[in-house]
Amino acid sequence: MKSYFNQKSGIDLFLKTAKFAFLCLVCLFSCSYVYASTGFPQAEAGLITGEVVDVSGEPVIGAAVKLKHANVGTVTDIDGKFSVKANEGDVLLITYVGYLPKEIVVGKSNTLRVVLEESLVEIGEVVVVGYGTQKKVNLTGAISTIGTETLEKRPVISTSSALQGIAPGVTVTTQSGAPGADGGQIKIRGISSFGGSDTSPLILIDGIAGVIDYLDPNLIESITVLKDAASAAIYGSRAANGVILITTKRADQKKFSANYKGYVGWQEATDIPKVTDGLTYMRMFNEASINDGGTELYSESDIADFKEKYMADPKNYNWQDAILQGSGFTHNHFISMTANTGNLLIRPSFSYSSQDGIIKNTGYERYVFRNNIDVELLKNLKMKLDMSFTNGDRQQIANEGTVWNYLGRMPTNIPIRRNGLWSEGWVNNNPVGFIEEGGNRKTNNIELIGSLSLSYTPVEWLNLTGVLAPRYRTRNTHAFTKSLMTYNDDGSQAGAANTYTSLTETAYRYYFQNYQFYATASKTWGDHSFKLMAGSSRETYDQKYLMGYRRDYSYTDYEVLAAGADNETKDNNGTHDQWCLISAFGRFNYDYKSRYLLEANLRYDGSSRFIKKNRWAVFPSFSGGWRISEEAFMEDAKTYIDQLKLRASWGKLGNQNIPGSFYPFAEELAIGGISMNENIYQLVTMNAMANPNLKWEESTMLDFGIDINLLGKISLTADWYRKITDGILLKLNTSQLTGLNSPYQNAAKVKNAGWDLGINYNDKFGDFDWGIGLNLSDVKNKITDMQGQVSGSLLRNQEGASVNSIYGYMAEGLYQSKEEIDAGPTQFGTLQPGDIKYKDIAGTFDENGKSIPDGKITEEDKVIIGSTIPRYTYGINLNLGWKGFKLNAFFQGVGRVDGYLNSHYVIPCVNSSAIKTWQLNYWREDNHNAEFPRLSTTSTNNTQNSTYWMKSAAYLRLKNLQVGYSLPSKLLKKTGLKNIYLYANAQNLLTITDFWKGYDPEIAYDSDATDGVSIGGGAYYPQVKVFSIGIDIKF
Amino acid sequence: MIKKIISAVLLCSIIFTRCDIERLPLNGPTAATFPASEEEAMMGLYAAYKGLTLLDASSTPLPHVMDNITDIGYARPGTNYSSPITSSLTTDNALIGKPWETHYKTIARCHLVLDHLENIKSEMTDDRYRQIEAELRFIRAYCYSLLVELYGDVPLVLKTLDLDNSDLPRTPKDKIQQWIIDEMDQIADNLPASQSAYGNVRAGRVAAYMLKARVALYSEKYKEASAAAHKALELSEGIFELTPFDKSIDYCNQTHEVGEPECTNIYGYDGYATSKEWIWIMEYNQLISGNTHNQGYYMGSRLGRGCCYWGPTQNLIDSFQDKDGNPIDKSTIYDAENPFKNRDPRMDMYCARPHSRLMGIQFEPNTSFKKVNNYWNVINGQSTTPSSISNTDATNAYRSFSGYLWRKHTDNKDYETNSSKGVSDLNVGIFRYAELLLLYAEAKIEANEIDASVYEAINKIRLRAKMPVLPNNLTQQELRTALRYERKIELCNDGVRWYDLRRWGIASEVMNGYIYLNRAAEPWTKDVLIGIDENYSPKYNHVIATKYFNTQEVVYKESKDKLWPVPQSEIDANKNLVQNPGY
Known part of the structure; x- marks a missing residue:
């Protein structure tokens, strides 16, 4: 098995598995031939x-x-x-x-x-699809399903991160390990929009739009990912980025059962850049300063002085240790029960999660209550009444972003207290002071969901369902920033990064209302089966925002507005917004002898975000399947080919989740204030242009797929797709002569083409059972039209390139001599040997329109140098069981992607940052063959965005490793318990990557920067390794 | 049965879809009927004034940034501020994009009211109507006056544009300048002389004539310029005048032990509250969200809790006359060994140099000063002796890059808050009486209508600085030199030098070769200097000067650097727009 571990991209692994499957096939064919030819007399x-x-x-x-x-x-x-x-x-x-x-x-x-x-491969499974269910064998669209057992293997708090690497075509990127923010960004089959529109999939929890990370993974029965247009079109205007349907667990037929699951664990950072000490820092900054034509920054006596202080207590200068003082302790408890009294089935559950950060005073705590009730009112009238309450509390320190930036800062300064006073840190920012006394930021999210659904079956072939589901959510933030005075070594005040101790309280209130009604009729006449579903829905959204601010706290222990100064500095604000979406939808299924499958979907959506003329849109889709295995000519193969199905689909999807305004068509006036003679007057103006012509983004998707099940052990699903998104909402550069910010326009077009593949193999030998699952997918993304415009500088969007490409100069190594510099193009500032040489690409053009280098490096020489869209994303899941023992190893990775860091995160001597151990190999007269350019604190040449600072961010990660043991049932018989399972688990245990040392490769895939993570920057809460032990008791 | 079910399905569907789908903004009015009243027109006018405050770079109001890309000021090297002085500006530079964007934004704010003002004429008195219109047209004209200086010919937008008609071509600079002059002729008299009740945030007639004078002078219409300036000076009587420097002028030419020269009674919080020198200002107020800047932080010393982002050059320091009014190359009292003695007091009033006191703390960029005096104990009356603190102004890797710092436009009141970003609300003056005097003098000199009033205008400024008056009977050229000295010195760090270098045609001379900086604050010798020329630019013996000074190589190509490029995004968005030469 070891050889599998070493496969980086997973492609070879796939080939091996395929070869194996093929051999089995050949072998079995020949067997059956022998069988068939040995006839007996009739x-x-x-x-x-x-x-x-x-x-x-x-x-x-x-x-x-x-x-x-x-x-x-x-x-x-x-x-x-x-x-x-x-x-x-x-x-x-x-x-x-x-x-x-x-x-x-x-x-x-x-x-x-x-x-x-x-069978070890469940082919009779019924899967959840939009507004109903479908037998897996009869599916015609590209759908991935994830069962509860897959999710249960990974003790994570955020459901989104549990999805990483699990399903082909579903890419999850986790940029941060911060408690309460360690969820991943989910992208299904590439990125189909840019410029601000939402690119995350529609998440439906039991049919109602919801937030994936407010759901405890233990509550989930199954997850269905609708990847192609045929499956997703039933969700029309919000389905362009794919749809994830989550079904929560319900009570089963058993009279009573209960379950407790719990684990405790410890977290530590996956990786932190290793840094050198203050003496190295002084020596290198001196060298840099002299290189820049300046004088030494630190004299001999400065260095001697520092050496003395440093030797007295080197620990004082270790910024990383001083900052990473959090316990990282995490524990999670989940309890649920099911009870069945005949016509009343309930499944109440409660979960509690707690996570302490790897820096002090940070953490996350979450409670989730959920009760799913099923009532059989009449034989043909059923009711579901589900209620859920989620409370999530995230605690951060007030200046958390700064703290991560300072992890590798000035090693000549002390980041702790000195003689009882906070030392000056770096520019009056003392990270340890911030952690301990700089105030806090608390975010509280409360969500209440109620869902009432009535299902009436008047006649055996007809079902009517009505759903009423209000959802109420609040998000309160409390940002208490304390003014933290820092002091010089002589005890004098060095300044405070925040002048005022201030409190900002914000309160968001979101109220969603959702009504659905749909009817399903199914009928079979002979070999012909028909199914028709039709319905309508109405969703409304109402958002209110309220903010209060006060500053100057005499009593800093009282973190409430009332304790702040009651004077003219207090401030407040508030807004109110709404939208409404009304839809009608329908689906028609037909199959002939379960061999030929046809499906058509239609959705008709109206959104309040557009003016009347553009308000309504139709989203159709068609798909078909051919179950070859059901054909008469396949009968001989029936014993080993359980299923062979070909699928094809086409459909249209929309995206109405445009950013910024809920009313992009309206010319909204902004209200503000101006001070004149210290009096404040109200002002009104218009800042942004409106675009009444705005329409939906529209994606058209084509998909071909194949499903194969063999020998009851092997299942394989492969899909090829092409998705073209047109009318992408984009703020095109409009002329600033209008004086208004550009409105969104339906301007760009993006093409995603790719394939995804999933293979599972499960087998048994005596007491051993084992399985391997592999998924692999690839997507090629390209902006095909942007009306000739471009956007972004480092992270660039332009025609012909993929969304969020990296843009910069082509570095051609380092200049080795003055002569070489003179012979090269004009670059930035005065060049010296050891500076980065850039490729002179463009300037003027010849008669064929080909560019001729012009001898100077200008904006025109910049090209697309990399792509941040992960390609060849894969997951490998290995299971091994023997009697009660279970071993599960889950690997996950990306085969190809570019990552980028700049500034002091990688460039030595830029921005007063400690020198990393790997930055010592820089250019000097005696080290021409260096990895880094000459030292400089002011070079504008070496800090330009270029291939020099780009690296592959491909990686292979041992995401999860779990060893568990189920106590033998004999032992449990007397206790009355049904099962006890004990396990030890490790997450993110091992990461293999060529990315910049000490930085997690996943931070590079910035598409929607959250929590201060953006491309080029390395100031992030690192992903964490989690070691945990847990227990699962079933009563 | 089935029929019932089908009708139930239909009924339910209808109930859902019949509902009103429309949702309209709830957070404020829409532009459809704006302005509907005098009150709304006033609020729209205020928005136009506020638009002017949006023009900044490095969170500093642009006027106090511009001199740091000339021969008299120097910024921390980096793309934004190094490329304008090395002829390597690119069309996507953030600095050059900002004035284009914000001026046109302000112009659009004017049009939002102007276009519809006539519809509500009946809602207000004639005087009020004329004044609102005049103020809007004044703001618009001011924006154009800066646009043409920075970019040359620019599109002259005179009404609200929408997406379909925003591809205007460029209008020649001289046509726009004439248009500004005509506009001022039409509207100036509809304004009150000044609007001090509004803190001179709103412009008055003096400002309108001053704008006319400046534009006429810049477009070399000297007679018109002097007439307009004269009118403005006349109207200023009893309203605007020079404010004497406070008694801290006595600390000039001395060391930190004696005291700190402060010009805050003109350029600081006190100045904006009491000085009569400010004709038109931009007011900042931290009580309004976003209405603050980081000027103090960017200009401040490390010990003053700032980041030394910019400061005066050696070239500027060497330009200050001796206190007898002679250039230092001709001075008998200037001593290169003690270069900060016996100088025009404005050197210390406007700049911070070694051995002086800045923000209450001794300023020493030289590393031999391990400790420096902190006078805040003394200032606060807690002690009679200063404390001694470690000198990070000499050790910080990002200490002053030129070895000097600006004192003008900083205020010691910001010391407590300097290290926090974006909390300073020190106002920024747009028009100052001293500049008006110099506009008048220059117009008269260039028109060769030299009379006593020219001497009087310049001497007022010199006397205020305790400098001797000009000798009598100077030639036109001698007066021109005197005038250029005053503009360079009196208006330093006010943001006019960049334009002066170009309109006087001296940019290719002073912005080619080297700018001298004294980052290590080392002493130098007299022979670094060859002389001071007729434009008051010091000329250096490069070989000797580089023994003491560090340098910044500068490149200026008349064919490129006379103007900034039009932002690339604008060229891309407007097919009728042609780029400036050289880009």
Whole structure:
């Protein structure tokens, strides 16, 4: 198995698995050929009776018993019994959903006992689709499903990060390990928009839009990812980025059961750049200053002075240790029960999560209550009443971004207290002081969801469902920033980074209302099955914002507004916004003999975000499937090919989640203030232009797929797709002569083309069971139209490039001599040997429009140098079980992506930062073959964005490793417990990457920078390794 | 049964979809009927004034940034401020994009009211109507007066533009300058002489004539310029005048032990509250969200809790006359060994140099000063002796890059808050009486209408600085030299030098070669200097000077650097716009 671990991209692994599968196929084909040719003499047809049972001896009811190569067959009765006419030598094929098919050659005896083995690959599964369910075998769209057992293996608090690497085509990027913000950005099949529109998928929790990370992963029964337009089109205007359907667990038929799960764990940073000491810092900054034509920054006596202080207590100068003082302790408890009283089924649950940060005074705490109730009011009238309450509290320190930036700062300064006073840190910012006394930032999110659904089945073929689901959410932030005075070594005040101790309280209140109504009719006539679903929905959103501010706190222990100065410095603000979305939708399914499948979807959406003329849009989709395995000519292969299906789909999707304004069509006036003679007067003006012509972004997607299940052990799904998004909302550079900020326009077009592949193999040998799962996907992303414009400088969008490309100069190594500089193009400032040389690409153009280098490096020489869109994203899941023991290893990674860091995060001697251990190999007269340019504090040349500072951010990560043991049931019998499972788990244990040492490769994929992480910067809360031990008790 | 079900389905669907889908903004009015009243027109006018405060660079109001890309000021090296002085400006530079954007934004704010003002004429008195209109047209004209200096020919937008008609071509600079002059002729008399009740944030007639004078002078219409300036001076009587420096002028030419020269009674918080020198200002107020800047932090010394982002050059320091009014190359009392003695007091009033006191603390960029005096104990009356603190102004890697710092436009009152970003609300003057005097004098000199009033205008400024008056009977050229000295010195760090270098045609001379900086604050010898020329630019013996000074190589190409480029995004967005030469 070790050899698999070393595969970086996972492609080879896929090839190996494919080869193996192919060999098996060939082998089995030849076997069956032998079978078929060894015929027995034909005899008179006799009546064969038999019994079909499963491995435990229980009868299998409803199994199909069929005479091969003849249209004769029956099904087993309530006792698993059957009788069929057959002759000696005939072959009986016995099939049943969820079990491996079995062939029996009729022998002399006319009674048979057939034992069916359970299939390890569930093909009879029913999956949740938009406004209903569908048998997996009958799916015609590209859908991935994730079951509860996959999620349960990973003790994480944020459900989004649990999705990383699990499903093909679903890319999750986790940039931060901060408690309460360690969720991932989910992208389904590339990025189909830029310029501000939401690119995250629509998340529906039991059919209602929701926030994925407010849900405890333990509550989830299944997750369905609708990847192609055919599956997602039923969600129309919000489905362009794919749809994730989450179904929560409900009570089952058991009378009573309960479950407790808990774990405790410890976190530590995955990686932090290693730094050198203050003496190295002084020496190198002196060298840099002299290189720049200046004088030494630190004299011999300064250095001697520092050396003395440093030697006295080197620990005083270790910024990283001083900052990373948090316990990182985390613990999580989950309890749930199900009860069934006949027509009332309830499943209440409670979960509690607590996470302490790796810096002090930071952490996250979350409670989730949920109760799912099912009531059978009448035989044909069912009600679901679900209620959930989530409370999440995140605590940060007030200046957390600064603290991460300072992890590698000035090693000549003390970042702690000196003689009881906070030392000056760096420019009056003392990170340790900030952590301990700089104030705090608390974010509280409370969400209440109620969902009432009535389902009425007046006649067997018809179902009517109505859903009423209000959702109420508040988000309160409390930002208490203390003025923290810092002091020089002589005890004099050095200044405070914040002048005032201030408190800002903000309160957001969001209220969603959702009504749905839909009817489903299904009917089968002979070989023709029809299903029709039609419905409508209405969603409204109402958002209120309120802010209060006071400053100058005499009593800093009282963090409330009332304790602040009651004078003219107090401030408040508030806004109110709304939107409304009304939709009608329908789906039609048809299948013939379960062989030929057809599906059509239609959604008609109206959004308040657009003017009347553009308000309504239609989103259709069509898909078809051909289950080749059900064809007569495939009958011979039935024993090893459980399923073979080809799929094709086409559809249109929309994106109405435009940024900025809920009313982009309206010319809104802004109200502000102006001070004249110290009096404040109100003013009114218009800042942004409106665009009444705005429409939806529209994606058209084509998908071809294949599903194969073999031998009850192997399943394979592969898809190819092409998605073209048109009318992307973008703030095109409009002429500033208008004096107004550019409005959004439907201006750009993006193409995503790619494939995704998932393979699972599960097998058993005696007491051993093992499995391997692999998923791999790739997407090529390209902006095909931007009306000739470009946007962004380092992170660039332009025609022909992928969204969020990296833009800069082509570095051609370092200049080695004055002569070389003179011969090269004019660059930035006065060049010296050891400076970065850039490729002179453009200038004027020849008659063919080809550019001729002009001898100077200007903006025109910048090109697209890299892409931040991950390609070849993969996950590898390995399972091994023996008796009660279980081992699970989950690897995840990215095969190709570019990462970028600049400034002091990588460039030595820029911005007064400690020298990293790997920065010592810089250019000197005696070190021409250096990795880094000559030292300089002021060079504008070496800090230009270029390939020099770009690196591959591909990685392979051992995301999760779990070893567990289920106590033998014998031991538990007396206790009355059903099961106890103990485990030890490690997350993010190992990361293999070529990215800049000490930085996590995932920070590079900035697309929607959150929490201060943006491309080029390394000031982030690092991802964390989590070591935990846990228990799962079932009653 | 089935029929019932189907009708139930239909009914439910209708109930849902029938609902009103429309949602309109709830946070404020929309522009459809704006302005509907006098009150709304006033609020729109205030928005136009506020627009002027949006023009900044490095969170510092642009007028106090501009001199740091000339021969008299120097910024920390970096793309924004190094490229304008090394002929390497690119069309996507952030600095050059800002004035274009913000001036046109302010112009649009004027049009938002101006375009519809006539519709509500009946809502107000004629006088009020004329004044609102005049103020809006004044603000608009002022914006154009800066746009043409920075970019040359620019599109002359005279009404609200929408997406379909925003591709205006450029109008020649001289046509726009004439248009400004005509505008002022039409509106000036509709304004009150001054609007001191509004803190001179709103412009009065003096400001309108001063704008006319400045534009006429810059466009070499000297007679018109002197007439307009004369009118402005006349109207100023009893309203605007020079404010004498306070008694701290006595600390000039002395060391930190004696005291700190402060010019805050003109350029500081006190100055904006009491000085009559300010004709038109931009007011900042920290009680308004976003209405603050970081000027003090960017200009301040390290010990003054600032970041030394910019400061005067050696070239400026050497330009100050001796206190007898002679250039230092001709001075008998100037001593290169003690270069900060016996100088025009404005050197210390406006700049901070070694051995002086700045923000209450001894300023010493030289590393031999391990400790320096902190006088805040003394200032606060807590002690009679200063404390001694470590000298980070000499050790910090990002200490002053020129070895000097600006004192003008800083205020010791900001010391407590300097280290915090964006809390200073020190006002920024746009028009100052001293500049008006110099506009008048220059126009008269260039028109060769030299009379006593020219001497009087310049001497007023010199006397205020305790400098001797000009000798009598100077030639036009001698007066020109005297005038250029006063503009360079009196108006330093006010943001006019960049324009002066170009309109006097001396940019290619002073902005080519080297600018001299004394980052290490080392002493130098007299022979670094060859002489001071007729424009009061010091000329250096480069070989000797580089023994003591560090340098910044500067490049100026008349064919490129006379004007800034039009921002690339504008060229991209407007097919009728042609780029300036050289870009």
